[in-house]
Amino acid sequence: MSTQKSNTAPISPRPGLRLHNSHQRTTVPFTPDDASNVRLYFCGPTVYDRVHLGNLRSMLSADVLVRLLKALYPQVTYVRNITDIDDKIIQRARENDEDISHLTERTTKDFHDDLAALNILPPTVEPRATQHIPDMLEMIGRLITQGHAYETEGHVLFDVTSFPSYGALSGRSLEDMLAGARVDVADYKRNPGDFVLWKPSRNDEPGWDSPYGRGRPGWHIECSAMAERYLGESFDIHGGGNDLLFPHHENERAQSLCCYPHGHFARHWVHTGMLLSNGEKMSKSLGNFHTIHEVLERTPAEALRLLFLGSHYRSTLDFTWEKLDEARRIMDRFYRALEKTPPASTDSLPADMLEALCDDLNTPLALSALHRYADAALEGQQSAANHLWAGGQLLGLFTMKPADWFQGGTDLDPATIEALIEKRLAARKARDFALADQIRNDLAEQGILLEDGPAGTTWRKG
């Protein structure tokens, strides 16, 4: 049995979580407003198309963070929105000749399926923008009343000069932005940096009645409104891909702090690094993206998960199929270790892994510990197998039984394979190695690998 009896109790001493705060640009100790309920918000997808691997990476980074927080704190409230009103959605629906709600429902379902395949935990609340239009209008009204927003030509715009610390989050000054302005400045804006809170809708565009006419919200206001609705004026962590830092998060922060001056909005900002494909940012607009669906057709989901865990969440990661294959081989080894020494206790969370994750989610370092446990588990050490299992669970790995990992979902019927193994065994006994090897090669061509061990011949998917 495990030697870690103490791990069945709350971990003590509990390591302190240190987390990089992109607002301060340093890694700092994380202290929640309310240690009995950690509250965080992550920006979810705009549902007009399948999410790609880059989108997935930030969702996965959030998942690791949430899993860790759940291990450290009694309660975690995790809000991740769905943006289901947006000009890209309108445009795509038009291109597809598809009803907007059909497009968003369909894409949202795909999104959920993809995340579930990756064993990404669902958020506590998953609000949709279209269900919070009144909340947004209320915020917009307050911003106008308080002099932070103005109405012009059917638009409501946020006045960035009304918020002295505008730019502080993303580390840029208004002057710099004005100096290097590459934005086409609409002539109804007072300042080039002013951004839309509400915009008018034509008759053929979706819209809601408002004091400013029939229209729809700008992009940023939804997150401010939904974060306030579910997490309050102040909460602990706000995150997303680092391409959201500006303008999206900067604008959210401006809106929220101006609307609720007594709150602090998000204390801690977490931004994930970009995923590259062929050395360039994977993005829908560049067209160099791979969908999750596409990847899962050729690799088990856990290999993809491991690939992402193998690099730090803040670093850029260049996706290649070779890395995916490598990740799959590593998973093979982990599952082989679990098969050799089945875990007997599931609560032996290894302290070194917890420590690594508490150091700004150092998943590569945590994985190196996992390798050590796998080595020892292959030697038959029970406590190592327990640690391997528990540590993998913390990272969202090992959702399968080893037998299913190695033998699940084959084209060939297992009984057929067993019969061929018997036939080959007979050939070997007769020292007819040519026939034995031919059987083995034929199976290999069908993706079935044979392994002769002391206890007999076993098979697995190749």
Added chain:
RNA sequence: GGUCUGGUGGCAGAAUGGCUAUGCAUCGGACUGCAAAUCCGCGUAUGUGGGUUCGAUUCCCGCCCAGACCUCCA
């Protein structure tokens, strides 16, 4: 052009003011009829030029290179 991040062995990827993880691949060996799997063994790699220091990959400055943001983007 402005802002920022980063450049570690063949590849991926941690860490650190002095002893440089881990994995994959390669190579050699054990095991095997041969393989596969497993095990053992093998690699001084920190872009570049200065500076600080007894000592720098780690701190500071310049340069080169790469990527991100400045426009929708996770």
